[in-house]
Amino acid sequence: MKLATLKDGSRDGQLAVVSRDLSTAHFATGIATRLQQVLDDWNFLSPQLEDLYTTLNVGKARHAFAFDARACMAPLPRAYQWADGSAYPSHVRRVLHARGAEVPAGLLEVPLMYQGGSDDFLGPCDDAVFADLGWGIDLESELAVITGDLAMGATPDAALESVRLLMLANDWSLRALVPAEVATGFGFLQSKPATTFAPVAVTPDEIGPAWRGGRVHLKVASFVNGQRLGEVEGGAGMHFHFGRLLAHLARTRNVRAGSIVGSGTVSHDDEAQGVSCLAERRALEMIHAGEATSGWLRFGDVVRIEALDPAGQSVFGAIEQRVRSTAASEAADAAVAAPGPAASGPAADPAPARAAKAA
Amino acid sequence: MKLATLKDGSRDGQLAVVSRDLSTAHFATGIATRLQQVLDDWNFLSPQLEDLYTTLNVGKARHAFAFDARACMAPLPRAYQWADGSAYPSHVRRVLHARGAEVPAGLLEVPLMYQGGSDDFLGPCDDAVFADLGWGIDLESELAVITGDLAMGATPDAALESVRLLMLANDWSLRALVPAEVATGFGFLQSKPATTFAPVAVTPDEIGPAWRGGRVHLKVASFVNGQRLGEVEGGAGMHFHFGRLLAHLARTRNVRAGSIVGSGTVSHDDEAQGVSCLAERRALEMIHAGEATSGWLRFGDVVRIEALDPAGQSVFGAIEQRVRSTAASEAADAAVAAPGPAASGPAADPAPARAAKAA
Numbered sequence: 001m002k003l004a005t006l007k008d009g010s011r012d013g014q015l016a017v018v019s020r021d022l023s024t025a026h027f028a029t030g031i032a033t034r035l036q037q038v039l040d041d042w043n044f045l046s047p048q049l050e051d052l053y054t055t056l057n058v059g060k061a062r063h064a065f066a067f068d069a070r071a072c073m074a075p076l077p078r079a080y081q082w083a084d085g086s087a088y089p090s091h092v093r094r095v096l097h098a099r100g101a102e103v104p105a106g107l108l109e110v111p112l113m114y115q116g117g118s119d120d121f122l123g124p125c126d127d128a129v130f131a132d133l134g135w136g137i138d139l140e141s142e143l144a145v146i147t148g149d150l151a152m153g154a155t156p157d158a159a160l161e162s163v164r165l166l167m168l169a170n171d172w173s174l175r176a177l178v179p180a181e182v183a184t185g186f187g188f189l190q191s192k193p194a195t196t197f198a199p200v201a202v203t204p205d206e207i208g209p210a211w212r213g214g215r216v217h218l219k220v221a222s223f224v225n226g227q228r229l230g231e232v233e234g235g236a237g238m239h240f241h242f243g244r245l246l247a248h249l250a251r252t253r254n255v256r257a258g259s260i261v262g263s264g265t266v267s268h269d270d271e272a273q274g275v276s277c278l279a280e281r282r283a284l285e286m287i288h289a290g291e292a293t294s295g296w297l298r299f300g301d302v303v304r305i306e307a308l309d310p311a312g313q314s315v316f317g318a319i320e321q322r323v324r325s326t327a328a329s330e331a332a333d334a335a336v337a338a339p340g341p342a343a344s345g346p347a348a349d350p351a352p353a354r355a356a357k358a359a
Numbered sequence: 360m361k362l363a364t365l366k367d368g369s370r371d372g373q374l375a376v377v378s379r380d381l382s383t384a385h386f387a388t389g390i391a392t393r394l395q396q397v398l399d400d401w402n403f404l405s406p407q408l409e410d411l412y413t414t415l416n417v418g419k420a421r422h423a424f425a426f427d428a429r430a431c432m433a434p435l436p437r438a439y440q441w442a443d444g445s446a447y448p449s450h451v452r453r454v455l456h457a458r459g460a461e462v463p464a465g466l467l468e469v470p471l472m473y474q475g476g477s478d479d480f481l482g483p484c485d486d487a488v489f490a491d492l493g494w495g496i497d498l499e500s501e502l503a504v505i506t507g508d509l510a511m512g513a514t515p516d517a518a519l520e521s522v523r524l525l526m527l528a529n530d531w532s533l534r535a536l537v538p539a540e541v542a543t544g545f546g547f548l549q550s551k552p553a554t555t556f557a558p559v560a561v562t563p564d565e566i567g568p569a570w571r572g573g574r575v576h577l578k579v580a581s582f583v584n585g586q587r588l589g590e591v592e593g594g595a596g597m598h599f600h601f602g603r604l605l606a607h608l609a610r611t612r613n614v615r616a617g618s619i620v621g622s623g624t625v626s627h628d629d630e631a632q633g634v635s636c637l638a639e640r641r642a643l644e645m646i647h648a649g650e651a652t653s654g655w656l657r658f659g660d661v662v663r664i665e666a667l668d669p670a671g672q673s674v675f676g677a678i679e680q681r682v683r684s685t686a687a688s689e690a691a692d693a694a695v696a697a698p699g700p701a702a703s704g705p706a707a708d709p710a711p712a713r714a715a716k717a718a
Contacts, residue, residue: 011399011615040370078439078615080478083548104543114545115474119439119615131512135611153490153685174611184463186473187546189442193612252494252533253552256370256437256478326512 001046001053002200003028003165004317005035005073007123012036013073017052018200022317025067026056035076035201039258042148042164046203067199069317074121074197075167076146076258082118082195084142084171084262085111085245088237091267091280098283098292099179111240111248114187116171118260122196124317127324128172128303130193136175137297137323141222141276141305143234144169144262145242146201150255159246160214162255166207168198168220168307168316169262175279175296198305199317207315214241216307218315220266222276223304224297229281230274234307237268276305299325360405360412361559362387362524363676364394364432366482371395372432376411377559381676384426385415394435394560398617401507401523405562426558428676433480433556434526435505438619441477441554443501443530444470444604445623447596450639453626457642457651458538470599470607473546475530477619481555483676486683487531487662489552495534496656496682500581500635500664502593503528503621504601505560509614518605519573521614525566527557527579527666527675528621534638534655557664558676566674573600575666577674579625581635582663583656588640589633593666596627635664658684 004025005013015028015035031048032038038045055061086092089107096103104112122128130137146165154162177191204211210218217235221228240248245261266276275281282292297303305319324332363384364372374387374394390407391397397404414420445451448466455462463471481487489496505524513521536550563570569577576594580587599607604620625635634640641651656662664678683691 080437080439081476083476086545110539112543112545113548115476115548117440117442117474117612118477119618120613129511130611152488177611180469182544184471185541185544185546186445186471187544189472189474189608190611249548252489252536252549253476254479259478 001050001203001206003035003049003075003202004067004200005075005077006071007073011077013077017049017056018067019056020206022067022200022314024056024061024064026052026061026064028052036258039146039148039164042257069199069320070125072125072199072317073123075165075201076197076260077121077123079118079121079258079260080256081259082116082262083113083249083259084116084264085113085240085248086264087111087240087245088264088267089239090237090269091265094267094280094283094287098279098286108239111245112264113245113248114192116188116192116195120194122194122321124196124199124319124321126196126321127329128196128321129324129326129329130174131326133296133298135177138173138175138278139222139224139297139303139305140171140173140265141220142169142171142262142265143167143216143220143307144197144260145246147246147255147259147261148257150246150250152250152252152254154247154250156214156241156243156247159250160241160243162246163204163242165201166204166211166216167201167260168305168319170196170303170305170319170321171262171265172196173277173279196319196321198307198319202315207309210235210309214243218307218309220276221306221308222274225302226304228274229278230276232266232268232273232276234263234266237266238263297323299323299328360409360562360565362394362408362434363426363559364434364436365430366432370436372436376408376415377426378415379565381426381559381673383415383420383423385411385420385423387411395617398505398507398523401616428558428679429484431484431558431676432482434524434560435556435617435619436480436482438477438480438617439615440618441475441621442472442608442618443475443621443623444472444599444607446470446599446604447623447626448598449596449628450624450626453639453642453646457638457645467598470604471623472604472607473551475547475551475554479553481553481680483555483558483678483680485555485680486688487555487680488683488685488688489533490685492655492657494536497532497534497637498581498583498656498662498664499530499532499624500579501528501530501621501624502526502575502579502666503556503619504605506605506614506618506620507616509605509609511609511611511613513606513609515573515600515602515606518609519600519602521605522563522601524560525563525570525575526560526619527664527678529555529662529664529678529680530621530624531555532636532638555678555680557666557678561674566668569594569668573602577666577668579635580665580667581633584661585663587633588637589635591625591627591632591635593622593625596625597622656682658682658687
């Protein structure tokens with residue numbers, strides 16, 4: 001089953017079921033209006049959504065409409081928890097090597113995980129707005145799960161049973177703000193702005209044998225301005241599977257339905273697969289050429305992230321976002337609010353901004 | 360206005376208005392059923408709740424009932440964000456001194472803040488359940504605010520305008536798990552289990568001149584097993600006011616309605632006021648006597664936290680929680696599920712557990 005949340009002007013949007021091929025959708029009205037409702041009462045509501053999904057896939061749903069990723073919010077536009085692991089050792093090794101920092105001794109024994117902000121997620125095609133290029137703007141392509149309730153002290157196996165939905169994320173990172181926050185020991189806060197999620201969340205059965213061993217064995221493809229950054233195997237390089245990550249989170253507390261847990265940046269030792277963030281690309285440049293020649297993202301850059309099944313089909317739909325400056329974003333908002341001659345004001349690129357707003 | 364959320368078996372409970380003296384309450388049915396709804400639409404819904412509050416205080420509300428803190432969940436039983444500052448330098452200095460760590464150079468310039476879990480808060484009289492005494496169980500008495508929407512890049516003054524409600528919290532901490540998590544730089548995760556909030560959230564006007572300069576000038580009283588740990592002035596020792604803390608959080612991202620931001624452990628240089636956590640008491644023992652003689656909390660211990668106005672009146676109601684072991688808690692749950700001869704099973708203290716469940 002594939003689920004999306006469509007923009008309707010409200011904070012939580014409208015829940016819709018999306019066809020397997022991402023071509024059509026159908027509002028879940030009559031079953032549930034918000035995804036959190038479904039997660040709160042999964043065993044009762046999800047079979048009803050599955051029925052609608054079956055009907056939609058065979059083309060018999062009465063009020064189906066064309067699915068448009070640009071109309072999507074994050075599947076959970078806001079959540080009660082977002083905790084992000086760092087389950088790919090090749091990512092950690094490369095980034096720490098580039099920073100000149102030592103790889104921690106327990107890297108393969110205890111998952112690294114940070115608690116992220118979850119009050120304001122971005123939709124897959126929303127602009128990512130930042131005030132300052134000096135912050136070192138970077139993408140991080142990640143896989144994630146949404147859980148049901150999980151009791152404190154759960155084992156990794158029990159934890160895996162709580163996985164309800166899989167997602168694809170862009171965990172925006174501000175690299176220049178990381179060192180100071182890491183140095184305090186209090187963890188990432190300003191360096192991890194609003195996270196983005198791909199248009200649809202899918203049940204694990206949806207990817208068949210690609211969901212095995214608590215890992216998502218799909219290729220995660222990342223592009224910047226149409227240039228391939230990587231097409232990285234999501235399962236092979238993941239040391240701690242999602243059950244291990246969830247058990248780590250649940251060690252001292254209950255984890256409640258609707259919690260999102262991320263994999264960390266998808267990575268693999270095989271450099272031919274490329275990378276899923278610019279920090280790793282820069283790290284590899286340093287390792288091989290002695291210096292990083294790639295920069296961070298700039299205003300106007302477009303990031304695209306997709307997870308592909310063996311047939312090359314997009315599973316979650318694509319994240320496709322433009323990096324925008326706060327100033328350009330504010331000018332575009334003003335242009336939308338007061339169209340006409342004044343609309344050509346100080347915005348750096350008002351036309352695409354209006355297009356994005358209208359989507 | 361004072362608001363509480365009463366247990367009704369649901370995840371979000373039932374919103375109620377509570378009288379100023381905490382003696383009576385009235386369900387907000389007809390206005391809103393959940394506190395998050397009110398925060399999502401504050402300007403429309405809060406005046407209606409204020410009207411009910413006025414009626415309740417003069418004893419004219421039709422369906423008022425006796426208010427019982429034991430029937431309360433946290434005012435927001437789950438939230439979209441919980442970010443906790445560390446705004447009292449005397450707390451940081453003492454704890455770091457005891458750990459033999461250096462006080463960071465920017466302590467008075469940039470707030471320390473960590474992102475906490477917000478999917479599963481504890482009610483004021485809920486047992487606090489832990490699996491292992493070796494984790495170093497400690498309380499932390501804190502003040503907190505709930506915000507409305509706050510735009511990225513907001514100034515401290517603008518941020519203060521977004522404060523909707525004030526709360527009192529117990530930010531449970533597992534001291535033995537802190538060093539390893541701080542060492543990774545990823546911040547607190549397992550070392551910060553579910554946070555507790557006092558029964559009622561109050562609008563800032565409710566405390567009159569005690570809300571000034573972005574600080575809550577009330578005394579925060581903390582007790583362990585009836586022994587006074589401290590009665591600490593909540594405003595005087597707070598270096599960064601709540602507007603500063605909120606602006607820090609909003610520097611790189613929007614902060615959405617219903618976000619909770621904490622002050623960090625209430626502390627003051629004046630040692631005669633006592634402390635608000637055992638870590639600070641142990642730190643003072645080390646500083647003055649060369650070694651810490653106080654231990655951490657043990658199973659069966661009862662923690663009480665209250666904020667008092669100048670007349671000695673409890674503003675938020677009291678947090679009063681028993682520290683319980685996972686084993687005792689599970690046995691008590693079993694006893695409730697199957698009362699009768701089997702109920703006297705392996706629970707260490709089944710009777711108080713049943714009483715707490717029945718409350």
